[in-house]
Amino acid sequence: MSISRTSSATTEAVWEPDTSSTARLVVRNGLLILLVVLIALPLLVLIYTSFLPPGAVPLSGSELTLDNYRSILTGSGTVALFVRTIIFAVGSSAIGIVLGISFAYLTERTDLPGRTAVRILMFSWMAVPALVFGYGWILLLNPGNGIINVMVKAIFNLEQAPFTPYSMQALTVIAGLGAVPTAYIMVSGLLRNMDPSLEDAAFVSGASRFVILRKITAPLLTPGTLSISIYLIMTMVQHFDLPMIIGLTAQTPVLSTSIYMAAAPDFGLPNYGLAAAFGVFLAILAGALMFMYFRVVHASERYRTVTGKSFRPKLLHLRGLQKVFAILLVGGYFALMLMPLLTLAWASLFPYYRLPSFAALADASFAAYFRVFSEPQTFRVIVNTVLLFLTSSTLAVVLSCLVSWFAVRLGGKSGRAMDLLSFAPTAIPPIVMAIALLMMFLRTPLNGTIWVIVIGHIAMYLSFGTRAMNGALIQIHRELEDAATVSGASWGTSLRKVLFPIIWPHILNTWLWIVAHSARDLTFPLFLLTSSNVVVATAIYQRWNYPDLPGTAALCMMLVLALSALVIPIQIYLEHKNLNKA
Amino acid sequence: MLKVDSLLKSFGDHTVIDHVSFEVEAGDFFTMLGPSGCGKTTILQCIAGLQTPTAGSIEMAGKVVYSSAQKLFVPASHRNLGMVFQSYAIWPHMTVFENVAFPLVHGARQRVQDVDKRVMHALEMVKLQDYAQRPAPFLSGGQQQRVALARALVHQPELLLLDEPLSNLDAKLRDVMRIEIRNLVKSMGITTIFVTHDQLEALSMSDTVMLLRGGHIVQKGSPQEVFLRPNTEFTADFMGRSNLIPGKLSASGSHVTTSFGEVACNVASGLTPGADVALVVRPNVVRTVAARNATRGQNTFVGRIESQTFLGDLIEADVILGGQVMRVALDPYAPLANGQEVEVQLPAECCIAVPAESASRRG
Ligand SMILES: Nc1ncnc2c1ncn2[C@@H]1O[C@H](COP(=O)(O)OP(=O)(O)O)[C@@H](O)[C@H]1O
Ligand SMILES: [Mg+2]
Numbered sequence: 001m002s003i004s005r006t007s008s009a010t011t012e013a014v015w016e017p018d019t020s021s022t023a024r025l026v027v028r029n030g031l032l033i034l035l036v037v038l039i040a041l042p043l044l045v046l047i048y049t050s051f052l053p054p055g056a057v058p059l060s061g062s063e064l065t066l067d068n069y070r071s072i073l074t075g076s077g078t079v080a081l082f083v084r085t086i087i088f089a090v091g092s093s094a095i096g097i098v099l100g101i102s103f104a105y106l107t108e109r110t111d112l113p114g115r116t117a118v119r120i121l122m123f124s125w126m127a128v129p130a131l132v133f134g135y136g137w138i139l140l141l142n143p144g145n146g147i148i149n150v151m152v153k154a155i156f157n158l159e160q161a162p163f164t165p166y167s168m169q170a171l172t173v174i175a176g177l178g179a180v181p182t183a184y185i186m187v188s189g190l191l192r193n194m195d196p197s198l199e200d201a202a203f204v205s206g207a208s209r210f211v212i213l214r215k216i217t218a219p220l221l222t223p224g225t226l227s228i229s230i231y232l233i234m235t236m237v238q239h240f241d242l243p244m245i246i247g248l249t250a251q252t253p254v255l256s257t258s259i260y261m262a263a264a265p266d267f268g269l270p271n272y273g274l275a276a277a278f279g280v281f282l283a284i285l286a287g288a289l290m291f292m293y294f295r296v297v298h299a300s301e302r303y304r305t306v307t308g309k310s311f312r313p314k315l316l317h318l319r320g321l322q323k324v325f326a327i328l329l330v331g332g333y334f335a336l337m338l339m340p341l342l343t344l345a346w347a348s349l350f351p352y353y354r355l356p357s358f359a360a361l362a363d364a365s366f367a368a369y370f371r372v373f374s375e376p377q378t379f380r381v382i383v384n385t386v387l388l389f390l391t392s393s394t395l396a397v398v399l400s401c402l403v404s405w406f407a408v409r410l411g412g413k414s415g416r417a418m419d420l421l422s423f424a425p426t427a428i429p430p431i432v433m434a435i436a437l438l439m440m441f442l443r444t445p446l447n448g449t450i451w452v453i454v455i456g457h458i459a460m461y462l463s464f465g466t467r468a469m470n471g472a473l474i475q476i477h478r479e480l481e482d483a484a485t486v487s488g489a490s491w492g493t494s495l496r497k498v499l500f501p502i503i504w505p506h507i508l509n510t511w512l513w514i515v516a517h518s519a520r521d522l523t524f525p526l527f528l529l530t531s532s533n534v535v536v537a538t539a540i541y542q543r544w545n546y547p548d549l550p551g552t553a554a555l556c557m558m559l560v561l562a563l564s565a566l567v568i569p570i571q572i573y574l575e576h577k578n579l580n581k582a
Numbered sequence: 583m584l585k586v587d588s589l590l591k592s593f594g595d596h597t598v599i600d601h602v603s604f605e606v607e608a609g610d611f612f613t614m615l616g617p618s619g620c621g622k623t624t625i626l627q628c629i630a631g632l633q634t635p636t637a638g639s640i641e642m643a644g645k646v647v648y649s650s651a652q653k654l655f656v657p658a659s660h661r662n663l664g665m666v667f668q669s670y671a672i673w674p675h676m677t678v679f680e681n682v683a684f685p686l687v688h689g690a691r692q693r694v695q696d697v698d699k700r701v702m703h704a705l706e707m708v709k710l711q712d713y714a715q716r717p718a719p720f721l722s723g724g725q726q727q728r729v730a731l732a733r734a735l736v737h738q739p740e741l742l743l744l745d746e747p748l749s750n751l752d753a754k755l756r757d758v759m760r761i762e763i764r765n766l767v768k769s770m771g772i773t774t775i776f777v778t779h780d781q782l783e784a785l786s787m788s789d790t791v792m793l794l795r796g797g798h799i800v801q802k803g804s805p806q807e808v809f810l811r812p813n814t815e816f817t818a819d820f821m822g823r824s825n826l827i828p829g830k831l832s833a834s835g836s837h838v839t840t841s842f843g844e845v846a847c848n849v850a851s852g853l854t855p856g857a858d859v860a861l862v863v864r865p866n867v868v869r870t871v872a873a874r875n876a877t878r879g880q881n882t883f884v885g886r887i888e889s890q891t892f893l894g895d896l897i898e899a900d901v902i903l904g905g906q907v908m909r910v911a912l913d914p915y916a917p918l919a920n921g922q923e924v925e926v927q928l929p930a931e932c933c934i935a936v937p938a939e940s941a942s943r944r945g
Contacts, residue, residue, distance in 0.1 A: 021657055479669045480673060482671065484673075485657075486630055488659045488660070488688070488689025489659055493688050
């Protein structure tokens with residue numbers, strides 16, 4: 001035994017203080033290079049492109065110019081554009097955060113009936129693409145034959161349709177409703193991590209539940225809520241899908257849609273330089289918000305109330321009117337969320353749009369579904385979509401696990417560099433990344449293939465993936481891995497046999513999130529669209545504009561059902577795992 | 583068996599281990615003792631290869647496993663160690679059997695044939711043979727610790743490293759495990775390095791105790807040596823409550839001049855006459871009786887009882903002696919009154935003069 005040890009000891013001896021195994025060294029350097037190529041390089045290409053004259057593409061030898069910046073800064077609509085972007089982002093985030101806090105408090109701190117179901121539904125909302133949600137609302141609010149308009153007109157005997165989806169207000173409210181689940185997930189995490197003994201201490205000193213809420217809970221949650229709000233505003237500033245399908249018709253472009261219009265105008269040649277310059281501004285805006293976010297997070301470190309232990313806070317008993325009101329609020333919200341889906345489901349059953357009625361039901365059929373499926377293009381679309389979300393989610397998760405390991409466990413300069421690089425995409429708007437990748441791959445064989453979209457999604461979702469995995473790794477005592485190493489396991493074995501099996505629910509959850517977001521995203525597929533890389537999101541977009549309403553609706557329903565079939569069971573499983581642990 | 587030479591470990595410009603050198607004999611039960619933050623874990627992790635030292639060298643069984651001069655580092659997985667962690671680090675997704683089998687199945691050593699037999703043997707050693715198929719999360723703290731021990735021993739390592747393995751157990755279990763661990767490793771003849779901040783554990787389990795403070799070795803020796811012949815105020819105080827009475831070493835070098843008189847005592851090596859010293863007197867060696875008017879012998883002084891605390895086994899009392907407070911132990915069955923004059927006798931063979939703290943303190 002001793003002989004075998006000494007012989008292997010001499011062959012394995014290395015000199016690399018930080019990375020005591022060769023495999024680890026290779027992986028670390030590979031990851032660093034990959035992150036630079038995936039994230040830093042596109043940014044540089046973007047900045048370079050923003051100095052190109054109209055019509056030019058990168059590496060074509062054109063002279064560099066400041067024209068794009070000049071035209072943006074002197075343009076008549078520029079100030080209005082920025083103001084509109086901010087109003088949209090702040091407004092929709094406000095709706096999201098107010099409702100998110102209310103629901104999080106109701107499900108985490110009160111005995112609201114069905115609160116587990118509410119949690120699961122909130123966590124499963126990722127199965128509904130913004131695109132589908134938006135089209136559903138357009139059908140509901142359409143001035144001509146939108147269901148809500150027709151009903152309100154009939155009830156109040158109005159001449160004019162009272163609502164329109166094509167306005168800043170409608171866009172903001174719809175985006176705000178869609179942001180509620182994200183806000184809910186973040187706030188409920190905050191509540192779950194709050195030490196209930198802080199509230200108990202106040203309760204024991206004789207304070208009423210209401211006083212505790214006002215004097216203890218709310219102040220403790222304020223810094224966390226503030227950082228979540230800034231985070232939401234940052235994502236809404238970058239949001240593209242809803243401003244694209246609603247805002248453009250409403251003639252209310254925001255920064256993200258301006259980039260698209262410059263790069264893919266209805267008339268004339270694409271102006272990539274101008275698009276990139278807009279992109280630089282958008283990235284600066286998002287970067288500034290990210291800076292604010294970090295300032296707030298840093299300041300709120302003082303308020304850290306995480307105990308690290310699992311605990312069960314006492315639940316507030318809802319009585320009488322309180323209960324009725326709470327149920328109405330939650331029920332009303334889910335009704336608002338389901339209405340657009342039901343409308344699309346209805347629309348998918350008829351060859352032309354009909355108002356809902358029992359009479360119409362006689363003509364309902366699945367013809368649109370069969371028609372969509374019988375088209376030769378569809379097979380291609382499905383293959384592309386599956387290829388897209390499976391490869392991008394799986395690769396992004398593998399990368400996230402490794403990057404997080406180096407960032408959390410090894411630290412040092414390289415760990416910090418990886419952490420920073422992988423987090424940067426949070427402040428890189430998807431549309432900006434898309435234009436950068438388009439420029440980067442323009443002259444490569446990858447141009448126009450599904451793989452450019454895959455690369456874009458990996459780069460974008462790496463930030464979510466590494467945040468989630470960092471959180472998981474921090475919770476796992478490093479001695480668990482050390483014990484494997486001392487037992488003689490290699491680095492790879494300690495990851496495969498010990499670490500990854502332990503954080504498996506986190507890995508699954510992260511993978512699922514990326515799958516859903518990759519399958520629903522319109523930004524990258526639309527921006528990089530060619531005839532060969534159509535995915536379901538772009539197929540829906542094309543059909544809507546064609547226009548083919550039943551076909552669009554049928555595709556939407558199929559996408560939502562397919563994603564729900566994947567997301568809901570996994571969310572139920574994860575919820576139970578969580579409950580068991582607590 | 584283990585030779586650590588000039589081990590240096592810094593985090594940035596913060597030096598945590600400052601050129602520490604020591605050797606451990608084969609088969610020794612060697613304890614690193616010291617207050618929290620003195621660097622015990624860091625040294626242990628350097629020995630294990632879980633941390634890379636800044637400089638120095640470490641030799642194991644005649645093989646260099648780390649040397650900054652030779653630029654050599656053998657990773658932890660190739661040092662053939664057994665280790666029990668403070669958190670036990672039992673893998674929650676495996677059964678007891680799988681936990682213990684891990685070093686045999688996934689270790690970087692040669693394929694092991696009789697995994698089942700060896701795992702069961704290891705489990706028998708820690709009396710857990712009936713728990714083999716139990717999932718790890720369903721174990722009590724004491725059982726988890728036994729699993730950790732079995733896992734550390736199953737591959738017959740040359741060196742066993744234990745990092746405060748008893749600190750998470752309740753007091754009763756701690757007493758049992760103290761004896762069990764020592765018996766187990768002694769019967770296997772395995773060299774053991776044990777880390778603790780508890781002097782009782784160190785005294786009761788070790789062949790050799792090495793006392794650390796702020797990244798330095800303060801004293802090393804058998805438990806008796808370290809306890810009975812402390813070489814510093816720090817050792818005396820850390821190894822058990824002591825009166826530390828300031829004084830000066832007399833010209834003869836065998837007495838200490840204190841505020842209440844000349845005290846004959848043992849003297850730590852390296853002290854010269856006239857040096858500032860601390861006289862170490864443990865409360866339980868002091869003989870205290872009601873003052874009589876008889877002639878007094880050597881090392882006998884008169885004081886007054888200031889206060890008393892009843893502790894059951896004994897009464898702890900503070901006696902004022904020439905303006906100096908002396909903590910003494912009194913017989914609970916022969917109570918004395920507060921304010922009473924008492925005669926205090928300090929047996930010379932139980933008193934020892936050590937360098938005064940300001941002189942002995944380094945760094
Ligand atoms: N990764 C680290 N970075 C900076 N300082 C550290 C690190 N690990 C340990 N230390 C410092 O080293 C000293 C010794 O730590 P440690 O060996 O864990 O002490 P012990 O085990 O004796 O309680 C402590 O002061 C601790 O703060
Ligand atoms: Mg320690």
